[in-house]
Amino acid sequence: MxxxxxxxxxxxxxxxxxxxxxxxxxxxxxxxxxxxxxxxxxxxxxxxxxxxxxxxxxxxxxxxxxxxxxxxxxxxxxxxxxxxxxxxxxxxxxxxxxxxxxxxxxxxxxxxxxxxxxxxxxxxxxxxxxxxxxxxxxxxxxxxxxxxxxxxxxxxxxxxxxxxxxxxxxxxxxxxxxxxxxxxxxxxxxxxxxxxxxxxxxxxxxxxxxxxxxxxxxxxxxxxxxxxxxxxxxxxxxxxxxxxxNGDPAPAGSGSPSAPAPGPTPATSQPPASDPAKTTVQVVNGTGVGAPAVSKRATAIAGQLVSKGFALAKADSTLTPEKATLVRYATDAQAADAQAVAAALGIPAGSVQKSATASKITVVVGADWREGDAYPQQPAPEAGAVPETxxxxxxxxxxxxxxxxxxxxx
Structure with a gap:
């Protein structure tokens, strides 16, 4: 459970x-x-x-x-x-x-x-x-x-x-x-x-x-x-x-829940994000869900990060199918840097996650982002919209x- x-x-x-x-x-x-x-x-x-x-x-x-x-x-x-x-x-x-x-x-x-x-x-x-x-x-x-x-x-x-x-x-x-x-x-x-x-x-x-x-x-x-x-x-x-x-309706025009995204909250004493040029980022291709993976997708997004100052961003040849695009990080010390990586690509903060399986900051380009340089914004689900199944x-x-x-x- x-x-x-x-x-x-x-x-x-x-x-x-x-x-x-x-x-x-x-x-x-x-x-x-x-x-x-x-x-x-x-x-x-x-x-x-x-x-x-x-x-x-x-x-x-x-x-x-x-x-x-x-x-x-x-x-x-x-x-x-x-x-x-x-x-x-x-x-x-x-x-x-x-x-x-x-x-x-x-x-x-x-x-x-x-x-x-x-x-x-x-x-x-x-x-x-x-x-x-x-x-x-x-x-x-x-x-x-x-x-x-x-x-x-x-x-x-x-x-x-x-x-x-x-x-x-x-x-x-x-x-x-x-x-x-x-x-x-x-x-x-x-x-x-x-x-x-x-x-x-x-x-x-x-x-x-x-x-x-x-x-x-x-x-x-x-x-x-x-x-x-x-x-x-x-x-x-x-x-x-x-x-x-059964909760109060969201404010008109908010478009998303008012509560912060779930997951580990960085401590208030946590240092700010590091210099992007010194932040190591791995990018993997996860677009192969329900369709063949898009060729060189990780390379394209790594290039976008380099153009935004993340000089150490590199594509990994591993194919890791994922439905949704995510930014994973390994330790609390990397949390602010991971959020900075997400912000540079337009990935929402709620898609940044600490993970027991991560060894470094990793962008997984999911099946929801098969084309384009900026992450396509997804509408927030409505409260109570749980499948009948x-x-x-x-x-x-x-x-x-x-x-x-x-x-x-x-």
């Missing part, structure tokens, strides 16, 4: 990718053993075993072209502990459900509920989150997880938990015993600060969604990303456009899950 909280802290979203989605997994290294795994194409749930959470994060960044600031994982026992710590979560099914083994279909989470609303906690909460067959598929499971999270947030808000600092601190302390987190949020206080970002987000501005997918041509039990619809969602997240339409669920939605027929009997 990718969690995004808007720069103005007025809306938030959670986007799931089904575990059986076939994606491109980059080369990864297991940090504890140093074992290297070659780049491959496989289901996204395999990333954790190919280098841990860092490989999962790198795969998400490759999939979305979104810089991810933090990561956390919670183990099964942690789910049970957290469900108990918050006093349980209300869930609802339209029919009786028993997610047990069936002839020819083993396993099952063991979830057993009567139709209607039940407050689940402990082991039962874990069973709800793991139920797959009784809810039809991975997509059904993602929807059930979204219902659980929405219900949990509604419950915490109704209890004023986000303003009860002692209670929130206790929850954070309980969470740290079950969570594995990225280094920069490895304390109770920092985890608490992260939770407080949700304090002022109204429930009707929280959106749960599943990335649009299609049945994999090679395997009907696997899915692939629906690239057209998925890209609309990734663009909204990159540009910090709300997935809901994304299975959107608003935070106020209290609907119930339908149970797949064979699993309605106890």
């Amino acid at each position: 990718l969690i995004h909280i808007s720069a103005d802290r007025k809306n938030a979203s959670v986007t799931s990718v089904p575990r059986d989605t076939i994606v491109e997994i980059p080369e990864c290294t297991e940090p504890k053993t140093g074992t290297k795994f070659k780049a491959t194409k496989a289901t996204i749930n395999q990333t954790l075993g190919r280098g841990g959470a860092g490989c999962t994060l790198a795969t998400w960044e490759k999939l979305t072209n979104i810089y991810i600031d933090h990561w956390m994982t919670i183990d099964f026992s942690g789910v049970v502990k957290m469900a108990d710590a918050i006093g349980g979560v209300d869930v609802c099914v339209n029919q009786d459900v028993y997610d047990g083994p069936k002839p020819g279909v083993g396993g099952g989470s063991g979830l057993k509920l009567r139709a209607g609303t039940t407050k689940v906690q402990g082991e039962q909460a874990l069973q709800w989150l793991r139920t797959r067959h009784a809810f039809g598929s991975d997509l059904g499971r993602a929807k059930a997880q979204h219902m659980y999270m929405n219900s949990m947030i509604r419950g915490l808000k109704s209890q004023n938990a986000f303003t009860d600092i002692p209670r929130l601190t206790n929850l954070a302390e309980a969470a740290t015993k079950s969570l594995e987190v990225s280094e920069e949020i490895g304390s109770v206080k920092k985890l608490l600060d992260l939770a407080l970002l949700l304090k002022d987000v109204p429930v009707n501005r929280i959106t749960m969604a599943t990335i649009p997918v299609l049945e994999a041509p090679s395997d009907r039990n696997r899915v692939v990303i629906d690239t057209a619809d998925a890209e609309k969602m990734w663009t909204m997240l990159r540009k910090d456009v709300a997935l809901d339409a 994304a299975e959107v669920l608003n935070g106020t939605d209290t609907s119930c899950m339908d149970v797949y027929g064979p699993y309605q009997k106890w």
